[in-house]
Amino acid sequence: MSINLQALSAQLLVGLINGSFYALLSLGLAVIFGMLNIINFAHGAVYMMGAFAAYFLLNIAGIGYWPALILAPLAVGLFGMVMERTMLKWIANLDHLYGLLLTFGLALIIQGVFQNYFGSSGLPYAIPDALKGGMNLGFMFLPIYRGWVVIFSLVICIATWFLIERTRLGAYLRAATENPTLVRAFGINVPLMITLTYGLGVGLAALAGVLSAPINQVRPLMGADLIIVVFAVVVIGGMGSIMGSIITGFALGIIEGLTKYFYPEASNTVVFVLMVLVLLVKPSGLTGRAA
Protein backbone atom coordinates (compact mmCIF):
# COMPACT_ATOMS: atom_id res chain seq x y z
CA MET A 1 0.00 0.00 0.00
CA SER A 2 1.16 3.49 -0.72
CA ILE A 3 1.65 5.73 2.27
CA ASN A 4 0.09 9.16 2.19
CA LEU A 5 2.69 11.18 4.06
CA GLN A 6 0.36 14.10 4.65
CA ALA A 7 -2.35 11.97 6.27
CA LEU A 8 0.16 9.87 8.17
CA SER A 9 1.89 12.87 9.71
CA ALA A 10 -1.47 14.42 10.58
CA GLN A 11 -2.43 11.27 12.52
CA LEU A 12 1.00 11.15 14.11
CA LEU A 13 0.48 14.70 15.34
CA VAL A 14 -2.92 13.77 16.81
CA GLY A 15 -1.18 10.82 18.43
CA LEU A 16 1.53 13.03 19.87
CA ILE A 17 -1.08 15.37 21.33
CA ASN A 18 -3.00 12.52 22.90
CA GLY A 19 0.35 11.21 24.08
CA SER A 20 1.02 14.54 25.80
CA PHE A 21 -2.24 14.20 27.72
CA TYR A 22 -1.50 10.55 28.57
CA ALA A 23 1.94 11.57 29.81
CA LEU A 24 0.69 14.49 31.93
CA LEU A 25 -2.13 12.40 33.41
CA SER A 26 -0.15 9.23 34.06
CA LEU A 27 2.66 11.32 35.53
CA GLY A 28 0.18 12.84 37.99
CA LEU A 29 -1.22 9.41 38.80
CA ALA A 30 2.27 8.05 39.43
CA VAL A 31 3.24 10.98 41.69
CA ILE A 32 0.03 10.61 43.71
CA PHE A 33 0.39 6.84 43.88
CA GLY A 34 3.94 7.16 45.17
CA MET A 35 2.95 9.31 48.14
CA LEU A 36 -0.63 8.38 48.93
CA ASN A 37 -0.68 4.79 47.68
CA ILE A 38 -4.00 5.39 46.00
CA ILE A 39 -5.08 5.41 42.40
CA ASN A 40 -6.83 8.68 41.81
CA PHE A 41 -10.01 7.75 39.95
CA ALA A 42 -11.02 11.42 40.04
CA HIS A 43 -8.10 12.24 37.73
CA GLY A 44 -10.31 12.41 34.64
CA ALA A 45 -12.77 14.62 36.51
CA VAL A 46 -10.09 17.11 37.57
CA TYR A 47 -8.75 17.16 34.00
CA MET A 48 -12.25 18.19 32.94
CA MET A 49 -12.36 20.77 35.75
CA GLY A 50 -9.14 22.31 34.41
CA ALA A 51 -10.77 22.84 31.02
CA PHE A 52 -13.91 24.27 32.64
CA ALA A 53 -11.83 26.56 34.87
CA ALA A 54 -10.22 28.03 31.73
CA TYR A 55 -13.68 28.40 30.18
CA PHE A 56 -15.08 30.17 33.26
CA LEU A 57 -12.05 32.44 33.53
CA LEU A 58 -12.56 33.55 29.93
CA ASN A 59 -16.33 33.87 29.89
CA ILE A 60 -17.00 35.20 33.38
CA ALA A 61 -13.88 37.10 34.39
CA GLY A 62 -12.58 37.86 30.90
CA ILE A 63 -9.21 36.30 31.76
CA GLY A 64 -7.55 34.84 28.69
CA TYR A 65 -5.60 31.70 27.85
CA TRP A 66 -2.15 32.63 29.13
CA PRO A 67 -3.14 33.52 32.73
CA ALA A 68 -5.54 30.57 32.71
CA LEU A 69 -2.61 28.27 32.01
CA ILE A 70 -1.39 29.12 35.52
CA LEU A 71 -4.60 30.06 37.34
CA ALA A 72 -6.71 27.03 36.33
CA PRO A 73 -4.23 24.37 37.55
CA LEU A 74 -3.71 26.40 40.74
CA ALA A 75 -7.45 26.63 41.43
CA VAL A 76 -8.09 22.96 40.67
CA GLY A 77 -4.96 21.97 42.59
CA LEU A 78 -6.30 23.86 45.62
CA PHE A 79 -9.61 22.07 45.22
CA GLY A 80 -7.68 18.80 45.18
CA MET A 81 -5.82 19.73 48.35
CA VAL A 82 -9.13 20.44 50.08
CA MET A 83 -10.38 17.00 48.97
CA GLU A 84 -7.21 15.42 50.34
CA ARG A 85 -7.46 17.21 53.70
CA THR A 86 -11.17 16.64 54.18
CA MET A 87 -11.55 13.10 52.83
CA LEU A 88 -8.56 11.15 51.51
CA LYS A 89 -6.62 11.83 54.69
CA TRP A 90 -9.11 9.85 56.75
CA ILE A 91 -8.69 6.67 54.79
CA ALA A 92 -4.90 6.75 54.59
CA ASN A 93 -4.57 3.82 57.02
CA LEU A 94 -7.12 1.65 55.29
CA ASP A 95 -6.84 -0.82 52.42
CA HIS A 96 -5.71 1.06 49.29
CA LEU A 97 -8.78 -0.15 47.46
CA TYR A 98 -10.88 2.22 49.58
CA GLY A 99 -8.99 5.12 48.00
CA LEU A 100 -10.04 3.86 44.59
CA LEU A 101 -13.68 3.62 45.69
CA LEU A 102 -13.65 7.05 47.34
CA THR A 103 -12.11 8.83 44.36
CA PHE A 104 -14.49 6.97 42.03
CA GLY A 105 -17.36 8.43 44.07
CA LEU A 106 -15.80 11.90 43.87
CA ALA A 107 -15.47 11.53 40.08
CA LEU A 108 -19.17 10.63 39.82
CA ILE A 109 -20.13 13.66 41.91
CA ILE A 110 -17.97 16.12 39.97
CA GLN A 111 -18.98 14.80 36.55
CA GLY A 112 -22.64 14.57 37.52
CA VAL A 113 -22.77 18.17 38.74
CA PHE A 114 -21.13 19.51 35.59
CA GLN A 115 -23.38 17.36 33.40
CA ASN A 116 -26.41 18.78 35.15
CA TYR A 117 -25.52 22.34 34.34
CA PHE A 118 -23.80 21.94 30.99
CA GLY A 119 -25.36 18.83 29.46
CA SER A 120 -23.20 16.54 27.39
CA SER A 121 -22.40 18.78 24.45
CA GLY A 122 -19.12 20.62 24.04
CA LEU A 123 -18.48 24.29 24.75
CA PRO A 124 -16.09 26.10 22.41
CA TYR A 125 -12.82 27.61 23.62
CA ALA A 126 -10.90 29.70 21.11
CA ILE A 127 -7.21 29.23 20.35
CA PRO A 128 -5.28 32.26 21.70
CA ASP A 129 -4.33 34.79 19.02
CA ALA A 130 -0.59 34.26 19.35
CA LEU A 131 -0.92 30.57 18.50
CA LYS A 132 -3.41 30.80 15.65
CA GLY A 133 -2.57 29.73 12.15
CA GLY A 134 -0.09 27.16 11.00
CA MET A 135 3.24 26.43 9.43
CA ASN A 136 3.90 24.60 6.21
CA LEU A 137 6.64 22.10 6.93
CA GLY A 138 6.80 20.89 3.35
CA PHE A 139 5.48 17.38 4.02
CA MET A 140 2.63 18.57 6.26
CA PHE A 141 0.73 21.56 7.56
CA LEU A 142 1.37 22.06 11.28
CA PRO A 143 -1.23 24.06 13.22
CA ILE A 144 0.88 26.14 15.60
CA TYR A 145 -1.36 25.50 18.63
CA ARG A 146 -0.94 21.73 18.31
CA GLY A 147 2.80 22.02 18.06
CA TRP A 148 2.74 24.24 21.15
CA VAL A 149 0.74 21.67 23.15
CA VAL A 150 3.27 18.92 22.43
CA ILE A 151 6.32 21.03 23.24
CA PHE A 152 4.82 22.66 26.32
CA SER A 153 3.66 19.30 27.73
CA LEU A 154 7.11 17.87 27.18
CA VAL A 155 8.66 20.81 29.03
CA ILE A 156 6.25 20.40 31.95
CA CYS A 157 6.91 16.66 32.12
CA ILE A 158 10.67 17.16 32.17
CA ALA A 159 10.30 19.91 34.78
CA THR A 160 8.27 17.58 37.00
CA TRP A 161 10.84 14.84 36.54
CA PHE A 162 13.56 17.33 37.49
CA LEU A 163 11.61 18.50 40.55
CA ILE A 164 11.20 14.98 41.86
CA GLU A 165 14.49 13.37 40.86
CA ARG A 166 16.96 16.23 41.11
CA THR A 167 15.91 18.73 43.82
CA ARG A 168 16.03 18.65 47.62
CA LEU A 169 12.25 18.83 47.85
CA GLY A 170 12.03 15.89 45.48
CA ALA A 171 14.51 13.97 47.63
CA TYR A 172 12.27 14.51 50.69
CA LEU A 173 9.36 13.34 48.60
CA ARG A 174 11.10 10.17 47.47
CA ALA A 175 12.30 9.50 51.01
CA ALA A 176 8.77 9.96 52.38
CA THR A 177 7.49 7.51 49.77
CA GLU A 178 9.90 4.87 51.08
CA ASN A 179 9.49 5.48 54.80
CA PRO A 180 7.17 8.27 55.95
CA THR A 181 7.70 7.63 59.67
CA LEU A 182 11.45 7.99 59.47
CA VAL A 183 11.21 11.16 57.36
CA ARG A 184 8.83 12.62 59.94
CA ALA A 185 11.35 11.87 62.64
CA PHE A 186 13.78 14.18 60.81
CA GLY A 187 11.34 17.02 61.38
CA ILE A 188 9.83 17.13 57.92
CA ASN A 189 6.12 17.83 57.71
CA VAL A 190 5.03 14.71 55.84
CA PRO A 191 1.24 15.31 55.99
CA LEU A 192 1.81 18.71 54.35
CA MET A 193 3.95 17.07 51.69
CA ILE A 194 1.22 14.53 51.00
CA THR A 195 -1.31 17.31 50.56
CA LEU A 196 1.03 19.23 48.25
CA THR A 197 1.77 16.09 46.25
CA TYR A 198 -1.91 15.48 45.69
CA GLY A 199 -2.29 19.12 44.68
CA LEU A 200 0.62 18.76 42.24
CA GLY A 201 -0.82 15.62 40.61
CA VAL A 202 -4.26 17.17 40.33
CA GLY A 203 -2.77 20.43 39.02
CA LEU A 204 -0.94 18.53 36.27
CA ALA A 205 -4.22 16.94 35.21
CA ALA A 206 -5.94 20.35 35.23
CA LEU A 207 -3.11 21.77 33.10
CA ALA A 208 -3.70 19.01 30.55
CA GLY A 209 -7.37 20.02 30.64
CA VAL A 210 -6.56 23.66 29.84
CA LEU A 211 -4.28 22.59 27.00
CA SER A 212 -6.95 20.36 25.52
CA ALA A 213 -9.78 22.93 25.78
CA PRO A 214 -9.12 24.59 22.38
CA ILE A 215 -8.61 21.21 20.67
CA ASN A 216 -11.27 18.92 22.10
CA GLN A 217 -13.89 21.42 23.32
CA VAL A 218 -14.95 21.64 26.94
CA ARG A 219 -17.27 18.76 27.87
CA PRO A 220 -18.34 17.37 31.28
CA LEU A 221 -17.42 13.82 30.24
CA MET A 222 -14.17 14.67 28.45
CA GLY A 223 -12.15 13.00 31.19
CA ALA A 224 -14.37 10.01 31.89
CA ASP A 225 -13.27 7.77 29.03
CA LEU A 226 -9.77 9.24 28.87
CA ILE A 227 -8.99 8.13 32.41
CA ILE A 228 -9.58 4.46 31.56
CA VAL A 229 -7.05 4.69 28.71
CA VAL A 230 -4.64 6.36 31.11
CA PHE A 231 -5.13 3.47 33.56
CA ALA A 232 -4.09 1.11 30.77
CA VAL A 233 -1.07 3.34 30.09
CA VAL A 234 -0.17 3.14 33.77
CA VAL A 235 -0.50 -0.66 33.78
CA ILE A 236 1.76 -0.85 30.71
CA GLY A 237 4.40 1.53 32.04
CA GLY A 238 4.25 0.64 35.70
CA MET A 239 4.18 3.40 38.28
CA GLY A 240 7.66 2.93 39.66
CA SER A 241 9.42 5.52 37.55
CA ILE A 242 8.56 9.10 36.64
CA MET A 243 10.47 9.02 33.38
CA GLY A 244 8.84 5.69 32.56
CA SER A 245 5.37 7.25 32.81
CA ILE A 246 6.37 10.13 30.54
CA ILE A 247 7.93 7.94 27.86
CA THR A 248 5.11 5.38 27.94
CA GLY A 249 2.52 8.15 27.66
CA PHE A 250 4.07 9.70 24.57
CA ALA A 251 4.92 6.34 22.99
CA LEU A 252 1.37 5.02 23.34
CA GLY A 253 -0.03 8.25 21.90
CA ILE A 254 2.19 7.79 18.83
CA ILE A 255 1.22 4.12 18.47
CA GLU A 256 -2.44 5.12 18.68
CA GLY A 257 -1.87 7.74 15.97
CA LEU A 258 -0.22 5.17 13.72
CA THR A 259 -3.12 2.79 14.29
CA LYS A 260 -5.56 5.53 13.28
CA TYR A 261 -3.77 5.70 9.95
CA PHE A 262 -3.12 2.03 9.24
CA TYR A 263 -6.14 0.35 10.84
CA PRO A 264 -8.64 2.96 12.10
CA GLU A 265 -11.12 0.35 13.41
CA ALA A 266 -8.67 -0.57 16.17
CA SER A 267 -7.67 2.96 17.19
CA ASN A 268 -9.97 2.94 20.23
CA THR A 269 -8.74 -0.41 21.46
CA VAL A 270 -5.05 -0.54 20.57
CA VAL A 271 -3.86 0.71 23.97
CA PHE A 272 -5.93 -1.94 25.75
CA VAL A 273 -4.65 -4.66 23.42
CA LEU A 274 -1.08 -3.54 24.12
CA MET A 275 -1.86 -3.69 27.82
CA VAL A 276 -2.92 -7.33 27.42
CA LEU A 277 0.27 -8.14 25.51
CA VAL A 278 2.48 -6.47 28.10
CA LEU A 279 0.69 -8.32 30.91
CA LEU A 280 1.28 -11.62 29.14
CA VAL A 281 4.98 -10.95 28.54
CA LYS A 282 6.02 -8.83 31.51
CA PRO A 283 3.27 -8.69 34.15
CA SER A 284 4.98 -6.06 36.32
CA GLY A 285 4.84 -3.46 33.54
CA LEU A 286 7.68 -2.13 31.42
CA THR A 287 9.35 -0.07 34.15
CA GLY A 288 7.38 -0.84 37.26
CA ARG A 289 7.85 -2.75 40.43
CA ALA A 290 5.50 -5.65 40.91
CA ALA A 291 2.40 -5.05 43.00
Place this chain on the structure above:
Amino acid sequence: MTTITENAIPSPRRTVKDEMVAFAIMTALLLVVPLTGVYPFFVMQALCFALLACAFNLLIGYGGLLSFGHAMFLGTAGYCTAHALKVWGLTPELGIIVGVVAAAALSVITGLIAIRRQGIYFAMITLALSQLLYFVYLQTPFTHGEDGIQGIPQGVLFGLFNLSKPITLYYVILAGFTLGFLIIYRAINSPFGEVLKAIRENEPRAVSLGYKTDQYKLLAYILSGTLAGFAGALKVFVAQNASLTDVHWTMSGEIVLITLVGGLGTLFGPVVGAFVIIAMQQYLAGFGQWVTVIQGVIFVVCVLTFRRGVIGEIAHYFKRSL
Protein backbone atom coordinates in the same frame (compact mmCIF):
# COMPACT_ATOMS: atom_id res chain seq x y z
CA MET B 1 -4.30 -2.15 58.45
CA THR B 2 -8.01 -2.48 57.93
CA THR B 3 -8.60 -4.68 54.95
CA ILE B 4 -11.46 -4.19 52.57
CA THR B 5 -12.78 -7.65 53.42
CA GLU B 6 -13.12 -7.15 57.17
CA ASN B 7 -16.73 -8.37 57.00
CA ALA B 8 -15.70 -11.68 55.52
CA ILE B 9 -13.71 -12.75 58.55
CA PRO B 10 -16.14 -15.09 60.31
CA SER B 11 -17.19 -14.04 63.78
CA PRO B 12 -16.39 -16.56 66.55
CA ARG B 13 -20.12 -17.00 67.01
CA ARG B 14 -20.79 -17.81 63.39
CA THR B 15 -23.43 -20.52 63.10
CA VAL B 16 -25.04 -22.07 60.10
CA LYS B 17 -28.38 -21.54 61.89
CA ASP B 18 -28.15 -17.74 61.50
CA GLU B 19 -27.55 -18.11 57.82
CA MET B 20 -30.40 -20.63 57.44
CA VAL B 21 -32.82 -18.31 59.24
CA ALA B 22 -31.74 -15.33 57.15
CA PHE B 23 -32.05 -17.37 53.97
CA ALA B 24 -35.52 -18.58 54.98
CA ILE B 25 -36.67 -15.01 55.68
CA MET B 26 -35.24 -13.75 52.38
CA THR B 27 -36.84 -16.53 50.36
CA ALA B 28 -40.20 -16.18 52.13
CA LEU B 29 -40.25 -12.42 51.48
CA LEU B 30 -39.37 -12.90 47.82
CA LEU B 31 -41.96 -15.66 47.38
CA VAL B 32 -44.84 -13.48 48.54
CA VAL B 33 -43.85 -10.40 46.51
CA PRO B 34 -46.41 -10.96 43.70
CA LEU B 35 -49.20 -11.06 46.30
CA THR B 36 -48.28 -7.67 47.77
CA GLY B 37 -48.83 -5.58 44.68
CA VAL B 38 -45.22 -4.36 44.52
CA TYR B 39 -44.27 -3.62 40.92
CA PRO B 40 -42.88 -7.07 39.88
CA PHE B 41 -40.62 -5.59 37.19
CA PHE B 42 -38.75 -3.69 39.87
CA VAL B 43 -38.24 -6.80 42.01
CA MET B 44 -37.12 -8.89 39.02
CA GLN B 45 -34.60 -6.25 38.03
CA ALA B 46 -33.35 -6.05 41.61
CA LEU B 47 -32.99 -9.85 41.72
CA CYS B 48 -30.82 -9.85 38.58
CA PHE B 49 -28.61 -7.16 40.06
CA ALA B 50 -28.56 -9.01 43.38
CA LEU B 51 -27.19 -12.14 41.70
CA LEU B 52 -24.70 -10.02 39.77
CA ALA B 53 -23.51 -8.35 42.96
CA CYS B 54 -23.31 -11.72 44.78
CA ALA B 55 -21.04 -12.97 41.98
CA PHE B 56 -18.89 -9.84 42.23
CA ASN B 57 -18.81 -10.23 46.01
CA LEU B 58 -17.49 -13.78 45.70
CA LEU B 59 -14.36 -12.32 44.13
CA ILE B 60 -13.82 -9.32 46.40
CA GLY B 61 -15.16 -10.73 49.65
CA TYR B 62 -13.52 -14.12 49.51
CA GLY B 63 -10.69 -13.65 47.04
CA GLY B 64 -9.78 -10.06 47.95
CA LEU B 65 -9.86 -9.10 44.27
CA LEU B 66 -11.77 -5.91 43.35
CA SER B 67 -13.04 -6.17 39.80
CA PHE B 68 -14.00 -2.90 38.15
CA GLY B 69 -15.11 -4.64 34.98
CA HIS B 70 -17.91 -6.99 35.91
CA ALA B 71 -20.22 -5.25 33.46
CA MET B 72 -18.40 -7.12 30.68
CA PHE B 73 -19.92 -10.42 31.85
CA LEU B 74 -23.36 -8.90 32.25
CA GLY B 75 -23.22 -7.34 28.80
CA THR B 76 -21.62 -10.28 26.99
CA ALA B 77 -24.13 -12.79 28.33
CA GLY B 78 -26.93 -10.34 27.64
CA TYR B 79 -25.94 -9.81 24.02
CA CYS B 80 -25.37 -13.52 23.37
CA THR B 81 -28.64 -14.62 24.97
CA ALA B 82 -30.52 -11.86 23.15
CA HIS B 83 -28.95 -12.82 19.82
CA ALA B 84 -29.70 -16.51 20.37
CA LEU B 85 -33.35 -15.81 21.20
CA LYS B 86 -34.08 -13.24 18.55
CA VAL B 87 -31.94 -14.19 15.55
CA TRP B 88 -31.42 -17.92 16.04
CA GLY B 89 -34.89 -18.37 17.54
CA LEU B 90 -33.64 -20.67 20.30
CA THR B 91 -35.76 -21.64 23.31
CA PRO B 92 -35.19 -19.71 26.58
CA GLU B 93 -33.22 -22.50 28.28
CA LEU B 94 -30.83 -22.77 25.32
CA GLY B 95 -30.58 -18.99 25.11
CA ILE B 96 -29.51 -18.83 28.75
CA ILE B 97 -26.94 -21.57 28.15
CA VAL B 98 -25.49 -19.63 25.19
CA GLY B 99 -25.15 -16.51 27.31
CA VAL B 100 -23.64 -18.29 30.30
CA VAL B 101 -21.15 -20.21 28.14
CA ALA B 102 -20.09 -16.96 26.45
CA ALA B 103 -19.53 -15.30 29.83
CA ALA B 104 -17.61 -18.35 31.06
CA ALA B 105 -15.35 -18.28 28.00
CA LEU B 106 -14.77 -14.55 28.47
CA SER B 107 -13.93 -15.05 32.13
CA VAL B 108 -11.34 -17.72 31.28
CA ILE B 109 -9.60 -15.41 28.80
CA THR B 110 -9.74 -12.22 30.87
CA GLY B 111 -8.99 -14.14 34.06
CA LEU B 112 -5.71 -15.49 32.68
CA ILE B 113 -4.67 -11.88 31.95
CA ALA B 114 -6.05 -10.06 35.00
CA ILE B 115 -4.96 -12.57 37.62
CA ARG B 116 -1.32 -11.66 36.91
CA ARG B 117 -1.62 -8.54 39.05
CA GLN B 118 -3.29 -7.79 42.38
CA GLY B 119 -4.80 -4.94 44.34
CA ILE B 120 -5.39 -1.70 42.50
CA TYR B 121 -3.65 -3.00 39.36
CA PHE B 122 -6.21 -5.81 39.18
CA ALA B 123 -8.98 -3.21 39.41
CA MET B 124 -7.44 -1.10 36.64
CA ILE B 125 -6.83 -4.09 34.38
CA THR B 126 -10.38 -5.40 34.68
CA LEU B 127 -11.68 -1.89 33.99
CA ALA B 128 -9.49 -1.58 30.89
CA LEU B 129 -10.51 -5.03 29.64
CA SER B 130 -14.18 -4.22 29.96
CA GLN B 131 -13.61 -0.91 28.14
CA LEU B 132 -11.89 -2.89 25.37
CA LEU B 133 -14.99 -5.05 25.07
CA TYR B 134 -17.20 -1.96 25.13
CA PHE B 135 -15.47 -0.64 22.02
CA VAL B 136 -15.68 -4.08 20.37
CA TYR B 137 -19.43 -4.23 20.99
CA LEU B 138 -19.79 -0.66 19.77
CA GLN B 139 -18.38 -1.70 16.40
CA THR B 140 -19.49 -5.31 15.78
CA PRO B 141 -22.69 -5.53 13.75
CA PHE B 142 -24.52 -8.18 15.82
CA THR B 143 -24.95 -5.85 18.81
CA HIS B 144 -26.55 -3.12 16.66
CA GLY B 145 -24.30 -0.46 18.20
CA GLU B 146 -26.11 2.39 19.91
CA ASP B 147 -29.57 0.86 19.29
CA GLY B 148 -28.86 -2.44 21.03
CA ILE B 149 -30.90 -5.58 20.50
CA GLN B 150 -34.54 -4.77 21.13
CA GLY B 151 -37.88 -6.52 21.23
CA ILE B 152 -36.48 -9.86 22.34
CA PRO B 153 -39.10 -12.66 22.44
CA GLN B 154 -39.37 -14.19 25.93
CA GLY B 155 -40.57 -17.60 24.78
CA VAL B 156 -41.68 -20.66 26.74
CA LEU B 157 -39.16 -22.14 29.18
CA PHE B 158 -38.80 -25.97 28.98
CA GLY B 159 -41.98 -25.86 26.85
CA LEU B 160 -43.94 -25.37 30.10
CA PHE B 161 -43.55 -21.87 31.49
CA ASN B 162 -44.75 -18.97 29.37
CA LEU B 163 -42.31 -16.21 30.22
CA SER B 164 -44.43 -13.45 28.74
CA LYS B 165 -46.73 -13.83 31.75
CA PRO B 166 -45.22 -11.55 34.47
CA ILE B 167 -46.05 -13.89 37.35
CA THR B 168 -44.42 -16.90 35.67
CA LEU B 169 -41.42 -14.83 34.70
CA TYR B 170 -41.11 -13.63 38.28
CA TYR B 171 -40.88 -17.10 39.76
CA VAL B 172 -38.47 -18.25 37.06
CA ILE B 173 -36.19 -15.30 37.80
CA LEU B 174 -36.49 -15.99 41.53
CA ALA B 175 -35.57 -19.64 40.94
CA GLY B 176 -32.57 -18.59 38.88
CA PHE B 177 -31.44 -16.13 41.55
CA THR B 178 -31.82 -18.75 44.30
CA LEU B 179 -29.85 -21.29 42.28
CA GLY B 180 -26.99 -18.82 41.76
CA PHE B 181 -27.07 -17.76 45.42
CA LEU B 182 -26.85 -21.38 46.61
CA ILE B 183 -23.96 -22.13 44.24
CA ILE B 184 -22.06 -19.21 45.73
CA TYR B 185 -22.94 -20.28 49.27
CA ARG B 186 -21.74 -23.80 48.52
CA ALA B 187 -18.52 -22.51 46.94
CA ILE B 188 -17.48 -20.33 49.86
CA ASN B 189 -18.23 -23.05 52.40
CA SER B 190 -16.31 -25.73 50.53
CA PRO B 191 -12.63 -26.66 50.90
CA PHE B 192 -12.09 -24.50 47.81
CA GLY B 193 -13.64 -21.53 49.63
CA GLU B 194 -11.44 -22.10 52.68
CA VAL B 195 -8.30 -22.07 50.54
CA LEU B 196 -9.53 -18.89 48.88
CA LYS B 197 -9.92 -17.21 52.27
CA ALA B 198 -6.46 -18.39 53.25
CA ILE B 199 -5.03 -16.80 50.10
CA ARG B 200 -6.85 -13.58 50.85
CA GLU B 201 -5.47 -13.43 54.37
CA ASN B 202 -1.89 -14.43 53.57
CA GLU B 203 -0.95 -15.44 50.08
CA PRO B 204 2.75 -16.25 50.70
CA ARG B 205 1.76 -18.62 53.48
CA ALA B 206 -0.80 -20.34 51.28
CA VAL B 207 1.91 -20.76 48.64
CA SER B 208 4.29 -22.21 51.21
CA LEU B 209 1.61 -24.74 52.17
CA GLY B 210 1.72 -25.98 48.61
CA TYR B 211 -1.39 -24.37 47.17
CA LYS B 212 -1.17 -23.13 43.61
CA THR B 213 -2.78 -19.82 44.51
CA ASP B 214 -3.07 -18.54 40.93
CA GLN B 215 -5.24 -21.52 40.03
CA TYR B 216 -7.55 -20.88 42.97
CA LYS B 217 -7.85 -17.20 42.13
CA LEU B 218 -8.50 -18.00 38.48
CA LEU B 219 -11.18 -20.51 39.41
CA ALA B 220 -12.86 -17.95 41.69
CA TYR B 221 -12.69 -15.41 38.87
CA ILE B 222 -14.25 -17.82 36.37
CA LEU B 223 -17.00 -18.81 38.80
CA SER B 224 -17.72 -15.15 39.51
CA GLY B 225 -17.74 -14.18 35.82
CA THR B 226 -19.93 -17.11 34.84
CA LEU B 227 -22.51 -16.37 37.52
CA ALA B 228 -22.45 -12.68 36.56
CA GLY B 229 -23.16 -13.89 33.03
CA PHE B 230 -26.08 -15.96 34.34
CA ALA B 231 -27.49 -12.78 35.87
CA GLY B 232 -27.02 -11.03 32.53
CA ALA B 233 -28.84 -13.81 30.67
CA LEU B 234 -31.75 -13.65 33.12
CA LYS B 235 -31.91 -9.87 32.81
CA VAL B 236 -32.60 -10.19 29.07
CA PHE B 237 -35.99 -11.78 29.83
CA VAL B 238 -36.88 -8.96 32.20
CA ALA B 239 -35.68 -5.97 30.19
CA GLN B 240 -36.30 -7.55 26.76
CA ASN B 241 -33.34 -5.67 25.40
CA ALA B 242 -29.56 -5.77 25.48
CA SER B 243 -27.71 -2.50 25.10
CA LEU B 244 -24.33 -0.83 25.50
CA THR B 245 -25.38 0.51 28.92
CA ASP B 246 -24.81 -2.97 30.31
CA VAL B 247 -21.16 -3.07 29.19
CA HIS B 248 -20.30 0.50 30.15
CA TRP B 249 -17.95 1.24 33.06
CA THR B 250 -20.77 3.06 34.89
CA MET B 251 -22.47 -0.34 35.19
CA SER B 252 -19.32 -1.86 36.71
CA GLY B 253 -19.28 1.03 39.18
CA GLU B 254 -22.91 0.37 40.04
CA ILE B 255 -22.12 -3.27 40.85
CA VAL B 256 -19.37 -2.13 43.21
CA LEU B 257 -21.72 0.39 44.79
CA ILE B 258 -24.47 -2.18 45.36
CA THR B 259 -22.06 -4.51 47.14
CA LEU B 260 -20.46 -1.70 49.14
CA VAL B 261 -23.83 -0.47 50.42
CA GLY B 262 -25.00 -3.96 51.34
CA GLY B 263 -21.68 -4.99 52.85
CA LEU B 264 -18.53 -6.24 51.07
CA GLY B 265 -17.82 -9.82 52.04
CA THR B 266 -21.20 -10.53 53.60
CA LEU B 267 -23.46 -13.28 52.31
CA PHE B 268 -26.69 -11.29 52.16
CA GLY B 269 -25.29 -7.78 51.74
CA PRO B 270 -25.29 -7.71 47.93
CA VAL B 271 -28.98 -8.68 47.90
CA VAL B 272 -29.94 -5.87 50.27
CA GLY B 273 -27.69 -3.45 48.40
CA ALA B 274 -29.33 -4.33 45.07
CA PHE B 275 -32.80 -3.55 46.41
CA VAL B 276 -31.61 -0.27 47.96
CA ILE B 277 -29.81 0.99 44.85
CA ILE B 278 -32.39 -0.18 42.29
CA ALA B 279 -35.19 1.34 44.38
CA MET B 280 -33.24 4.58 44.58
CA GLN B 281 -32.81 4.67 40.82
CA GLN B 282 -36.49 3.93 40.33
CA TYR B 283 -37.67 6.76 42.56
CA LEU B 284 -35.08 9.30 41.46
CA ALA B 285 -35.39 8.55 37.75
CA GLY B 286 -36.94 11.98 37.16
CA PHE B 287 -33.95 13.84 38.53
CA GLY B 288 -31.68 13.16 35.58
CA GLN B 289 -27.97 13.42 36.28
CA TRP B 290 -28.54 14.01 39.98
CA VAL B 291 -28.82 10.22 40.27
CA THR B 292 -25.13 10.00 39.33
CA VAL B 293 -24.29 12.66 41.89
CA ILE B 294 -26.24 10.84 44.59
CA GLN B 295 -24.49 7.58 43.72
CA GLY B 296 -21.18 9.39 44.09
CA VAL B 297 -22.24 10.77 47.46
CA ILE B 298 -23.23 7.27 48.62
CA PHE B 299 -19.80 5.98 47.57
CA VAL B 300 -18.06 8.74 49.53
CA VAL B 301 -20.25 8.38 52.62
CA CYS B 302 -19.93 4.59 52.64
CA VAL B 303 -16.13 4.68 52.34
CA LEU B 304 -15.72 7.39 54.98
CA THR B 305 -18.20 6.28 57.62
CA PHE B 306 -20.11 3.14 56.68
CA ARG B 307 -17.52 0.67 55.45
CA ARG B 308 -19.27 -2.42 56.81
CA GLY B 309 -22.45 -1.74 54.84
CA VAL B 310 -26.00 -2.51 55.96
CA ILE B 311 -25.63 -6.23 56.60
CA GLY B 312 -22.07 -5.84 57.85
CA GLU B 313 -23.23 -3.38 60.53
CA ILE B 314 -26.11 -5.64 61.59
CA ALA B 315 -23.81 -8.66 61.78
CA HIS B 316 -21.23 -6.65 63.72
CA TYR B 317 -23.85 -5.41 66.18
CA PHE B 318 -25.09 -8.91 66.92
CA LYS B 319 -21.52 -10.31 66.72
CA ARG B 320 -22.58 -12.82 64.11
CA SER B 321 -21.78 -13.66 60.52
CA LEU B 322 -24.44 -13.03 57.92
